[in-house]
Structure formats: C-alpha cells, structure tokens
Amino acid sequence: MTRRLMKGNEAIGAAALAAGCRYFFGYPITPQTELPEYLARRLPEAGGVFLQAESEIAAINMVYGAAAAGARVMTSSSSPGISLKTEGISYLAAAELPCVIVNIMRGGPGLGGIQPAQSDYFQATKGGGHGDYRIIVLAPASVQEIIDLTRLAFELADLYRNPVMILGDGLLGQMMEAVEFNEEDDKGNRPIPKTWATTGCKGRKKNIINSLYLDPAELEQHNLHLQEKYREIVQKEQRAEEYLTRDAEIITVAFGTAARIVKEAVVSARARGIKVGLLRPITLWPFPENALKRSLQRARAILTVEMNAGQMVEDVKLAVEGKVPVYFYGRTGGILPDSRTVLKEIQRVGGYDYEDSLSKAESLVGG
Structure with missing residues (x-):
C-alpha cells in the first residue's frame, strides 16, 4: 500500500x-x-x-x-x-x-x-x-x-x-x-x-x-x-454515507465539497446539544432515497445544503414525500457555504435559540 x-x-x-x-x-x-x-x-x-x-x-x-x-x-x-x-x-x-x-x-x-x-x-x-x-x-x-x-x-x-x-x-x-x-x-x-x-x-x-x-x-x-x-x-446501486443520523432530529443532506463543510457544522451543533446528522449521497443517480427514508423515523426537519440555487433539494423533497418539512440553504457563483452559517441554519430550522445552544455547548466543555 x-x-x-x-x-x-x-x-x-x-x-x-x-x-x-x-x-x-x-x-x-x-x-x-x-x-x-x-x-x-x-x-x-x-x-x-x-x-x-x-x-x-x-x-x-x-x-x-x-x-x-x-x-x-x-x-x-x-x-x-x-x-x-x-x-x-x-x-x-x-x-x-x-x-x-x-x-x-x-x-x-x-x-x-x-x-x-x-x-x-x-x-x-x-x-x-x-x-x-x-x-x-x-x-x-x-x-x-x-x-x-x-x-x-x-x-x-x-x-x-x-x-x-x-x-x-x-x-x-x-x-x-x-x-x-x-x-x-x-x-x-x-x-x-x-x-x-x-x-x-x-x-x-x-x-x-x-x-x-x-x-x-x-x-x-x-x-x-x-x-x-x-x-x-x-x-x-444506491449509496450514501450516514453520519450521526440514527438519533438525529434534524437531517442535513449535502454532497461533495458542501458535505465536508456541513459535517463540520454538524459536529459544532452536536456540541451544543442539537441532535443533527448528515446524509451524504454518494450516488446522485440513483438518489439514495432508501437511506433518507430510514432517517425519517426520528427526524422532524431536513436541511439541504448545496453550492447552487437549489437542485438536489427537489430529489430530497420527492424522497421525503411531505412527511417532514424540507429547507434549503445554498451559495452560488463559486462561493462556498461556511460552517458557521450552516450551523445557524440548523438552529433556525430546528427552532433552537442561538444563545441557549451556546450555553449548552459551554456547559459540556466546562465553560
């Protein structure tokens, strides 16, 4: 090797x-x-x-x-x-x-x-x-x-x-x-x-x-x-990475470079006590709808993050079949989303107060 x-x-x-x-x-x-x-x-x-x-x-x-x-x-x-x-x-x-x-x-x-x-x-x-x-x-x-x-x-x-x-x-x-x-x-x-x-x-x-x-x-x-x-x-041939989705109340969906950024936001959100996970499609077609549907057992919201004006979000909505609300955050023109903004979007769709979640994160690290 x-x-x-x-x-x-x-x-x-x-x-x-x-x-x-x-x-x-x-x-x-x-x-x-x-x-x-x-x-x-x-x-x-x-x-x-x-x-x-x-x-x-x-x-x-x-x-x-x-x-x-x-x-x-x-x-x-x-x-x-x-x-x-x-x-x-x-x-x-x-x-x-x-x-x-x-x-x-x-x-x-x-x-x-x-x-x-x-x-x-x-x-x-x-x-x-x-x-x-x-x-x-x-x-x-x-x-x-x-x-x-x-x-x-x-x-x-x-x-x-x-x-x-x-x-x-x-x-x-x-x-x-x-x-x-x-x-x-x-x-x-x-x-x-x-x-x-x-x-x-x-x-x-x-x-x-x-x-x-x-x-x-x-x-x-x-x-x-x-x-x-x-x-x-x-x-x-459906393929996906499921990261911290088993107990997640919020599921983020992202692929490629965007998924790397979202994963960092998921880690930060978990430190704040927010139960969030990431589903990363590896096959975009066929879209991994089976994995996404499995994650809906506990999820109450989906956040799709893309480096475009909203494209994969349509396949997410089709897979979810209206069972939970699907939100979108994206950047266009070659601008990357940043993990801090994605974290705020996670808090927004989950109905979490930023200051309250920050206090939980500080208590976890002894702050």
Missing part, C-alpha cells in the same frame, strides 16, 4: 489507468485540465491512446467509437464542456455503451467562472441530453474517494453497459490530500468479456451498435428494456 499526496484531478487519471482505462479523448477547460495533462503523459507509457480532440463534441463521439469496440474509455470536461457533450452522451446511453465521463464543475450559467460549484446537478441526474435515458452519477467528497469511485465507475459502466459520470467540483479537482493508492487492488478490476462489441465478425454474427430505430414499436421495446435496466440500478 502506497501513501502519497495527490491532486484530485491527477488522482482520477491515476485511478483510471489502474482500472484498465487505455483510451482518453477530451478537450481542455479549467478547472479539470490537470486530468488530461496527467493522462497525456501517462497513457502512452501504459500502451494507451490520449487524443486532444478539436472540440468537446468530437471528443464524446470518439468515446462512442472506442466504447463500441469494447475498450475502457474516459473523457472529462467542466460544466459548459459537458453541455456540448450531452448529445453524444444520449447516444452512448441509447446504444448501451460503457464509458466514464468526468465533470469537474465550475460556476455558471453560461461561461460563469472557474470557481467551484454544484450547479450541474440537474444536468447530470436528469439527463442533460434528449430522450428517456439515465446515467449513473457518483459524487466524491475527498481525493481518496475520487480514487475509489473512479475504480467503481469503470466496474459499474461495464456491469450495466451504461455511461457513468463522476461529478466533482473545482475545489475537489484542485485540492491535494494524502491518499492510499495500491495498484494491486485493481488486478481483478479488468474489462469483462464484451461479446457485443464491434471487434470484427470472426466467424460469428455481426454485432451492430446503433441508437436509431425507425420502427416505433421496436423503439418502444428498446425503451422498455432500458427502463427495466434503470429500475435494477435504482434497486441495487
């Missing part, structure tokens, strides 16, 4: 290489550019192919070709670059082609800014492109988890023949943290046999990769097949 200091963007590249990814097609955009820079150096050394395409649109269609040939392939971008890829992502989902797509989010809308944000939640989880399709969306909250979820992304992509997105933000991409990285862990994580791939007939029936169905009845059957697969993913 090797312990090293790694930047988030580079950690994605290293984990992808270890997981057997040998093809990368992309286009530079801040704040994810260190990822293609890393792979531009390392992929050729591993016998792979790195290609900087002429555009994001070209890159995602190159991913389609490599995935159709059975390769483990990845692309990456940031916010507006992902918008350009969404038509191709819909094609990939329709053709059931496994691949990994990385979005290191920046502030928006439009060109916005290069500071971290979480305003691409709708785009990632609701299908940014056209048609009834879904992609699996994984949301890391640390550089270590970036490594772990990148490995998982390739496994899930192959297992379900579906695109998987790693959704981080500019802060996670740029920060450096100590990680444990053992390439031996990936020896068993290799592409499964892909008998459906377009690798040449070799005496068998032709494999055809396609997303065009001119017969409406045939297209409907294809859609029904896809929806059945998505139901299986919802049933089997």
Whole structure:
C-alpha cells in the first residue's frame, strides 16, 4: 500500500489507468485540465491512446467509437464542456455503451467562472441530453474517494453497459490530500468479456451498435428494456454515507465539497446539544432515497445544503414525500457555504435559540 499526496484531478487519471482505462479523448477547460495533462503523459507509457480532440463534441463521439469496440474509455470536461457533450452522451446511453465521463464543475450559467460549484446537478441526474435515458452519477467528497469511485465507475459502466459520470467540483479537482493508492487492488478490476462489441465478425454474427430505430414499436421495446435496466440500478446501486443520523432530529443532506463543510457544522451543533446528522449521497443517480427514508423515523426537519440555487433539494423533497418539512440553504457563483452559517441554519430550522445552544455547548466543555 502506497501513501502519497495527490491532486484530485491527477488522482482520477491515476485511478483510471489502474482500472484498465487505455483510451482518453477530451478537450481542455479549467478547472479539470490537470486530468488530461496527467493522462497525456501517462497513457502512452501504459500502451494507451490520449487524443486532444478539436472540440468537446468530437471528443464524446470518439468515446462512442472506442466504447463500441469494447475498450475502457474516459473523457472529462467542466460544466459548459459537458453541455456540448450531452448529445453524444444520449447516444452512448441509447446504444448501451460503457464509458466514464468526468465533470469537474465550475460556476455558471453560461461561461460563469472557474470557481467551484454544484450547479450541474440537474444536468447530470436528469439527463442533460434528449430522450428517456439515465446515467449513473457518483459524487466524491475527498481525493481518496475520487480514487475509489473512479475504480467503481469503470466496474459499474461495464456491469450495466451504461455511461457513468463522476461529478466533482473545482475545489475537489484542485485540492491535494494524502491518499492510499495500491495498484494491486485493481488486478481483478479488468474489462469483462464484451461479446457485443464491434471487434470484427470472426466467424460469428455481426454485432451492430446503433441508437436509431425507425420502427416505433421496436423503439418502444428498446425503451422498455432500458427502463427495466434503470429500475435494477435504482434497486441495487444506491449509496450514501450516514453520519450521526440514527438519533438525529434534524437531517442535513449535502454532497461533495458542501458535505465536508456541513459535517463540520454538524459536529459544532452536536456540541451544543442539537441532535443533527448528515446524509451524504454518494450516488446522485440513483438518489439514495432508501437511506433518507430510514432517517425519517426520528427526524422532524431536513436541511439541504448545496453550492447552487437549489437542485438536489427537489430529489430530497420527492424522497421525503411531505412527511417532514424540507429547507434549503445554498451559495452560488463559486462561493462556498461556511460552517458557521450552516450551523445557524440548523438552529433556525430546528427552532433552537442561538444563545441557549451556546450555553449548552459551554456547559459540556466546562465553560
């Protein structure tokens, strides 16, 4: 086991290489550019192919070709670059082609800014492109988890023949943290046999990769097949971290960088005698509604904290089904929420008096 200091963007590249990814097609955009820079150096050394395409649109269609040939392939971008890829992502989902797509989010809308944000939640989880399709969306909250979820992304992509997105933000991409990285862990994580791939007939029936169905009845059957697969993913692949939720009267919900900030506020609130916990979605789609519903046994309020104007809060409300009130606090434009303000929001939604909770905290520490 090797312990090293790694930047988030580079950690994605290293984990992808270890997981057997040998093809990368992309286009530079801040704040994810260190990822293609890393792979531009390392992929050729591993016998792979790195290609900087002429555009994001070209890159995602190159991913389609490599995935159709059975390769483990990845692309990456940031916010507006992902918008350009969404038509191709819909094609990939329709053709059931496994691949990994990385979005290191920046502030928006439009060109916005290069500071971290979480305003691409709708785009990632609701299908940014056209048609009834879904992609699996994984949301890391640390550089270590970036490594772990990148490995998982390739496994899930192959297992379900579906695109998987790693959704981080500019802060996670740029920060450096100590990680444990053992390439031996990936020896068993290799592409499964892909008998459906377009690798040449070799005496068998032709494999055809396609997303065009001119017969409406045939297209409907294809859609029904896809929806059945998505139901299986919802049933089997919900993932979340539950932190101090067992006895919590207030549940905070946050993902990625925001969850790190909220966790600090939860610790401060607990010191003040407030029973609050954190539910951190790791899969944004499928949304971990089962874990959230379990937490409602004692909870009387939900506070969702995001680095956007309020997007995941809609999925929280759908999961809660009106059983308890759901509140929202967010910052936009690349501004991070701070733990003190989140603590005050926890106190506000819980009906706690700030001075009273402060006195309880002081008594706990002998103040």
